[in-house]
Amino acid sequence: MSQPRGPEPSNPIAAIPAFKHLPAETLAKLQKHWTMRRFGAGELIVNHLDASNDVFLIIEGQARVTIYSMGGKSVTFCDLGPGDMFGEVAAIDGAPRSASVEARTSCSVSSIPAAKFRADVLSEPAVAQALLLHLATKVRELTTRVYEFSVLPVGNRIDAEVLRLAKVAPRQGKSARIPAIPTHAEIANRTSTHREAVTRELNRLTRLGLLERSGRGLVVKDVDRLAAMVHEATGE
Numbered sequence: 455m456s457q458p459r460g461p462e463p464s465n466p467i468a469a470i471p472a473f474k475h476l477p478a479e480t481l482a483k484l485q486k487h488w489t490m491r492r493f494g495a496g497e498l499i500v501n502h503l504d505a506s507n508d509v510f511l512i513i514e515g516q517a518r519v520t521i522y523s524m525g526g527k528s529v530t531f532c533d534l535g536p537g538d539m540f541g542e543v544a545a546i547d548g549a550p551r552s553a554s555v556e557a558r559t560s561c562s563v564s565s566i567p568a569a570k571f572r573a574d575v576l577s578e579p580a581v582a583q584a585l586l587l588h589l590a591t592k593v594r595e596l597t598t599r600v601y602e603f604s605v606l607p608v609g610n611r612i613d614a615e616v617l618r619l620a621k622v623a624p625r626q627g628k629s630a631r632i633p634a635i636p637t638h639a640e641i642a643n644r645t646s647t648h649r650e651a652v653t654r655e656l657n658r659l660t661r662l663g664l665l666e667r668s669g670r671g672l673v674v675k676d677v678d679r680l681a682a683m684v685h686e687a688t689g690e
């Protein structure tokens with residue numbers, strides 16, 4: 455079980471990309487409402503459809519957003535890392551959790567009760583504006599995923615997923631190194647296909663000179679070229 459660890463020593467709000475440009479005095483005012491917690495690898499942080507409504511921010515570690523079907527099949531939406539916020543939807547509308555979030559590694563997270571989160575948003579226009587931008591970004595990302603599932607062939611969906619991973623990976627010139635590539639089964643889950651199709655497509659990208667294995671990681675050797683391929687398929 456996770457345990458509260460008292461007030462966080464550094465300001466968690468500043469780690470949220472959409473909030474990092476808030477005035478220093480606003481960040482300092484918000485800081486006192488957040489507390490630190492620790493979750494072990496494999497531990498459930500929030501459960502799909504439960505009634506909790508705290509908002510969370512990952513300070514350290516990795517987590518995964520998932521829903522399990524009645525038959526036990528998992529549907530993975532995304533992975534989360536330092537600076538990613540989650541739980542804000544339940545905090546805003548008071549409805550049950552829309553998905554489960556599980557720690558993939560040992561995680562340090564900061565949390566705030568829903569009532570305090572809503573009060574901060576309503577009392578600080580700059581916070582409200584930052585939250586609107588954050589939610590707008592999420593809606594655009596989900597719109598893109600629905601479009602891909604609806605119209606793209608399997609290979610293009612896999613290419614788009616690899617590109618998403620490359621865009622948040624460390625860059626060196628044209629290349630990006632994804633330090634811990636998801637398994638072929640995990641990529642298949644994210645792109646609504648099967649493991650064999652992922653293997654075939656990654657092998658094809660390797661033959662084209664776009665991918666290269668590096669230990670447990672994967673190097674995308676030309677991110678711009680891969681982006682051009684995805685753009686050609688999606689028109690975006």
